[in-house]
Amino acid sequence: MFKRDVQQVKDLILRTIREQGLEMPLLQKRLVEAWPEVAGPVVQRYTLNTYIYNQTLYVRLSNPALRSDLSMQRQELTKKLNDAVGEQVITDIRFN
Numbered sequence: 001m002f003k004r005d006v007q008q009v010k011d012l013i014l015r016t017i018r019e020q021g022l023e024m025p026l027l028q029k030r031l032v033e034a035w036p037e038v039a040g041p042v043v044q045r046y047t048l049n050t051y052i053y054n055q056t057l058y059v060r061l062s063n064p065a066l067r068s069d070l071s072m073q074r075q076e077l078t079k080k081l082n083d084a085v086g087e088q089v090i091t092d093i094r095f096n
Contacts, residue, residue: 027089028052034084035059038077043070057081057093067095 017023032052036044049060057078061067070077074093082088 024089027085027087030085031057031081031089034081038080038084039070052090055089055091057090058096059093060096070095 017026032050035047035050035057039047043061043066046061046063046066047059048062049058051058059070061070070093078090078093081090081093
């Protein structure tokens with residue numbers, strides 16, 4: 001008898017994603033999509049745009065008071081967002 005090299009489909013897909021260099025863009029997309037859940041519905045209501053550039057999440061807000069409040073919570077929000085995706089994707093958050 002011969003031995004078969006059996007692998008799970010999940011492992012094959014993850015390996016292919018890594019080889020193609022698509023892992024980080026997918027994690028970044030998941031992190032941006034996690035923003036409403038982590039920030040909460042009140043903050044989401046005032047969020048106009050979110051994007052990641054150079055490991056920094058940029059969040060455009062329509063409320064200046066909320067912007068200053070969230071600036072003081074940057075480290076906590078950064079940790080929560082990275083925990084939500086299970087990887088360190090961002091190192092900082094900037095509020096515009």
